[in-house]
Amino acid sequence: MKRILVCVKAVPVSAFVEVDSQHRLKRDGINLQWNAADASALEAALRLAGEDGSVTVLTMGTSKLESPLRELLARGASRAVLITDRRMAGADTQATARVLAAAVKKLGDFDLILCGCKAIDGETGQVPGQLAAALGLPCVSNGETLEADPDGLTITRRLETGTQELRGRTPTVISLCAYSYPLRLPGILGMRRARNIPVEVLNADDLGLLPEQCGLKGSATKVLAMESRFPGMRRGPKETDLTLGAKALGQILREVRP
Amino acid sequence: MISQNALHHAEKCRFCWMCRHLCPVQHQTGKELNTPRAKGLLLSMVHKEAQQFDKDMAQAMYECLLCDACTNDCATGYQPPLFIREARTEAVVSELAPESVMHLIDNVERTGNIYGVEKPGFGREGTDVLVYIGEAAAVKAPEMAENLLKLLEKAGVSAKVLEKEPASGVMLGDLMGYTEEVRQMAAVCAKALNETKLPVVVLDSYDAEIMTQKYPEWGFEIAAGVTTATAFTAKLLAEGKLEAKAPLGVTGACHDDDRLARTFHEFEPVRRMAKAAGYDLTEMFNHGKLAKSCGTAVAWGYMPELVTRIAGGRWTDLTRIGCDTMLVANPETWQCLSLCVPEGCRLVDLFGALL
Amino acid sequence: MQEKSMMFYMIRSELEDAVGVENVSTKEIERAVYSVDYFWLSRKWQDAGKQGPMPDIIVRPGTTEEVSKVMKIANYYKIPVTTWGGGSGSQGGALPVAGGILLDIKRMDKLIELNTEAGYVTCETGMIFATLEDLVNEKGYSVMHLPSCMTCCTVGGALAHNGIGILSTKYGKMDDMCLSLEVVLPNGDIINTLPVPKHSSGPNLIPVFVGSEGTLGIMTKAKFKIVRQPQTRIHHAFLFSDIHVGYQACREIVQAVKPSIVRLFDEAETVSIIKKIIGFEKRGSFLNLTLEGYEKIVAAELEIVMDIAKKYGAEDLGTEYGEKWFQNRITFFYPDHIMDLPQMFGTLDTVATHDNIEKIYWAMKAVVEDNFKQYGVRFISHSSHWYDWGAMNYSRFIIDNPPKDPEEALRVHNQIWNAGVRAALANGGVLNDHHGVGLKLSRLVKEQYGPALQVLQALKKELDPNGIMNPYKMGL
Structure with missing residues (x-):
């Protein structure tokens, strides 16, 4: 497998996040991490690409993501691309997929496009399919393992009732489940190498997209209302005794998930 | 530079002093630089390009025991060792780490341990448990390792020790942060441990920490489970497989080692061992979860003079409460506290004391 | 690294001779650490990527004699000296705004004497206050100075601005607790205040230095009274209809009995901070009050407090909230709990x-x-x-x-x-x-004192004629 592209998303570390008046997640000043399923996808890509292949990581978000992208270069990605543009804020899954598809087309030919099966902040799981549709490619969702041979790909898919093994051909879009492939850490040499690789930055103009195709304006769906299942921050008692702690935890769980 | 996550912690710590009273390095050096907030502040300044990450800053990041007392005191849950560890990675990547540290890293890469010597073998065949001796014990506290093995034999436990025991990765992780190189080292160790299919009893809580906290995160769990040697011994006592000794009429205080105290929150087993060995117990100030560190094997490796002073600080804590017997069950604390045993005081290895 | 003159290195070596080479530093990163204290402005400056005020040279003395030597050198060359304890002050008092020497006193952290019989403790002023309290606690006593910054500040820092702890209503503030001081004057002389704080043997010298914020000298040793840990400490919370009623009730309470803690919150704080940390949900003016000492006396005091609270129509909230507040009293000051930038x-x-x-x-x-x-x-x-x-x-x-x-x-x-x-x-x-x-607040000092300021100016002029001690602070 020569050329692989992996879509990654930065998501909040904490479950306690705020949203603005337009129901958009406030991402300023909060601690972000790469979505776990996307990390799996990257590790799968690095393994498939081996020594002679290339792995491009692609994300859409604020300009602050440049240094986190560098961490991915240090872990072995060969190229990192950041799409950042204020006009893209508030994009729904379709507008996101449209932007990603435009970027994929611009960045060149890829044998394989990998995504995480869903992001822990939005939990929609729609982008991989929409991206595949926008690119006119087939899509396999919820992959757990992924192997390549000269004739194509073997994919194990997680289903509600078990697993399913599929054979496929490239190019295609595949989404990976979280924790299928634990992502390697940045190595010392990788970090040194990553310093000399610039993060490529693209905006809507670079992608030839009009403002009405991006962000809130370009979204087909709109969040009308939002409701918190957690009424305010909760400060449970600090228990040092395991039995008491387990009891308290049980109580909390009953309250939040009656 | 450091990761977004580590930077987030650094930025939260840069204006907060709440844990400085617990920092053993701060206490011994009196330097403002040796506070978690100073180290967080400097990394924040580097991020904002107001300061450069230079040799001095790299050095500052090594003046820390990674003892984690700060984290355990934080009401919010911020973790200074997280960014200090990553800053060490940065120091190594930029070739700015102190010579003394680089020397140890070379040693680990060559021999698996900071001492640069071939690890003495404790190999034996057994069928009940696999005992993991660890680098510090094998080289610096072999008597403690032997005592543990004898103790297990006495309790009728058939213990296996690998002929060639791979390094756990904890030393390298403390020296240069959790990088892929450390993970690869851990992978080799995990594979060797898992091949025995035996539950693992770990003598050094530092090794136990990386095995239980990092290995699963990195994708290789120890399938048959990991127990600390202290918890395992306490269990043998509880099951009556080991007998308690007659009271000695001597009062001692247990020193809780950093990782047993803060990662495992394990306090009772060591005290049960001490009582079974015949000691009456008293407590030093700042014991348990907030126990003051007496130094670590790795820190001793690159700053022996400071670690000796820090260990001396712990002896002062002991003598101030009118006690002269320090009880330990960890090879690293044994090593550090042996550096400066005050006249009239005794350092007791609890595994040996139970024999 | 900034190029310095030959004279700079001459002075540095003189300071190294006074305190030891390893206790003098001109490293850029060490100097940078002192450019931010707890003052909001210094934080804002750092957050904006600007470099705050840095000293030229850091000196860490280990004894009073070494402090004296450093002061003699500084006074001779007329180099500004800013003393730094914990750096946890909120007023920028420890910021080295005039450059020069930064005197970090944390190496001076020794316990000198703990006398439980006479009821005092003497220590060096570079000790972290929490350490002092720990040492005294080990013997069953307390200094009873429990400020929120206790784990961050030094004994010297608490004295320098005349700090206060949460139990002050019963035990007083720093100037009530301090029995005597050793001080190094700007000319390097080492002096002691009189052995006791209360006498008719001429003006007391302690108030000259306690609260002088490093502008008149450097306090190097301090003696504090200590008291036995109380037999009991009980917390009780009340809710008043508004702060006006609260003020009246609390006045009557403190004029009648001696609680250790009286914390009366206005409605805005009751419905924000108190709600967030201890989960109290009502509107009004929240009071938590603590009584401590011998059980019998506390019981009698509580009865009086309850009568007064009732008279002012207070809702009795029982002991739970007061206990919660006491347990969480320093939680308020950790990141994400306390105000922080960008605020x-x-x-x-x-x-x-x-x-x-x-x-x-x-x-x-x-x-x-x-x-x-x-x-x-x-x-x-x-x-x-x-x-x-x-x-x-x-x-x-x-x-x-x-x-x-x-x-x-x-x-x-x-x-x-x-x-x-x-x-x-x-x-x-x-x-x-x-x-x-x-x-x-330095600029506002003259508005506060009016012509009375000349008393302080005269002290300053006589004790520190070269104006080297903590310049631009405290309006002096």
Whole structure:
């Protein structure tokens, strides 16, 4: 497998996040991490690409993501691309997929496009399919393992009732489940190498997209209302005794998930 | 530079002093630089390009025991060792780490341990448990390792020790942060441990920490489970497989080692061992979860003079409460506290004391 | 690295000779660490990527004699000396704004004497206050100085600005606890105050130095009274209809009995901070009160307190909230619990007699809320240190979205401070209750003292003729 592209998303570390008046997640000043399923996808890509292949990581978000992208270069990605543009804020899954598809087309030919099966902040799981549709490619969702041979790909898919093994051909879009492939850490040499690789930055103009195709304006769906299942921050008692702690935890769980 | 996550912690710590009273390095050096907030502040300044990450800053990041007392005191849950560890990675990547540290890293890469010597073998065949001796014990506290093995034999436990025991990765992780190189080292160790299919009893809580906290995160769990040697011994006592000794009429205080105290929150087993060995117990100030560190094997490796002073600080804590017997069950604390045993005081290895 | 003159290195080697080479540093990163203390402005400066004030050279003496040597050198060359303990002061008092020597006293952390029979403890002033308290606790005693910054500050820092702890209503503040001091004067002379604080043997010297914020000398050793840990400590919470009733009730309580903690919160703080940390959900003015000492006396005191509270129509909230508050008393100060950037905030604490303190509350609230509306300012307040003659207000302003530009933010910040402090001064209050003057309020000192300032100026002129001690602080 020569050329692989992996879509990654930065998501909040904490479950306690705020949203603005337009129901958009406030991402300023909060601690972000790469979505776990996307990390799996990257590790799968690095393994498939081996020594002679290339792995491009692609994300859409604020300009602050440049240094986190560098961490991915240090872990072995060969190229990192950041799409950042204020006009893209508030994009729904379709507008996101449209932007990603435009970027994929611009960045060149890829044998394989990998995504995480869903992001822990939005939990929609729609982008991989929409991206595949926008690119006119087939899509396999919820992959757990992924192997390549000269004739194509073997994919194990997680289903509600078990697993399913599929054979496929490239190019295609595949989404990976979280924790299928634990992502390697940045190595010392990788970090040194990553310093000399610039993060490529693209905006809507670079992608030839009009403002009405991006962000809130370009979204087909709109969040009308939002409701918190957690009424305010909760400060449970600090228990040092395991039995008491387990009891308290049980109580909390009953309250939040009656 | 450091990761977004580590930077987030650094930025939260840069204006907060709440844990400085617990920092053993701060206490011994009196330097403002040796506070978690100073180290967080400097990394924040580097991020904002107001300061450069230079040799001095790299050095500052090594003046820390990674003892984690700060984290355990934080009401919010911020973790200074997280960014200090990553800053060490940065120091190594930029070739700015102190010579003394680089020397140890070379040693680990060559021999698996900071001492640069071939690890003495404790190999034996057994069928009940696999005992993991660890680098510090094998080289610096072999008597403690032997005592543990004898103790297990006495309790009728058939213990296996690998002929060639791979390094756990904890030393390298403390020296240069959790990088892929450390993970690869851990992978080799995990594979060797898992091949025995035996539950693992770990003598050094530092090794136990990386095995239980990092290995699963990195994708290789120890399938048959990991127990600390202290918890395992306490269990043998509880099951009556080991007998308690007659009271000695001597009062001692247990020193809780950093990782047993803060990662495992394990306090009772060591005290049960001490009582079974015949000691009456008293407590030093700042014991348990907030126990003051007496130094670590790795820190001793690159700053022996400071670690000796820090260990001396712990002896002062002991003598101030009118006690002269320090009880330990960890090879690293044994090593550090042996550096400066005050006249009239005794350092007791609890595994040996139970024999 | 900035190129320095030959003379710089001459002086550095002289200082190294005085305290040891390893205890002198001119490293850029070490100097940078002292450019930020707890003062909001120094944080804002750092956050904006600007370099705050740095010293030229850091000196870490280990003994009083070494401090004396350093002072002689500094005085001869007329080099500014800023003393740094914990750096946890909120007024910028420890910031080395004039450069020169930064004297970090944390190596001077030895316990000198703990005498439980006579009831005192003597220590060096570089000791972290929590360490002192720990050592005294080990013997079953306490200094009873429990400020929120206890784990961050040094003994010297607490003395320098005359700090206060949460139990002050019973045990007093630093100047009530301190029995005697050893001080190094700016000329290097080592002096001692008289052996006891109460006498008719001429003016007491302790108040000259306690609260002088490093402008008149360096306190190197201090003796404090210690007391036995109380037999009992009970917490009780009440809710008043509003702060006006609360002030009246608390005045009557402190004039009748001796609680250790009396914390009366205005409604704005009751429904925000108190709700967040201890989960109290009602409107009104929340009070938590603590009584301690011998069980029998405490029981009698509680009875009196309950009668007074009832008279003012207080809702009895029982012991739970007070206990929660006591357990969480320092949680309020950890990141994500306390105000932090990008917010702008400040504590306009002041103290006055009972007839003035409520007036100040309303005057300050009005002046802050009315004049700085455009910034969306919030004003919250509590009164947490009480005397039989008066009380203090711990009033805070908070702006969630202040100007981003640090220079513009500084301007707004100082305008709020000027307005708030002047409201206090106009109504019988003072610049500050227990955080000190520092750099933050230095400009307002002359307004507070009027012609009385010449008394302090005369002291300054005589003791520190070269003006090297903590320049630009405290209006001196």
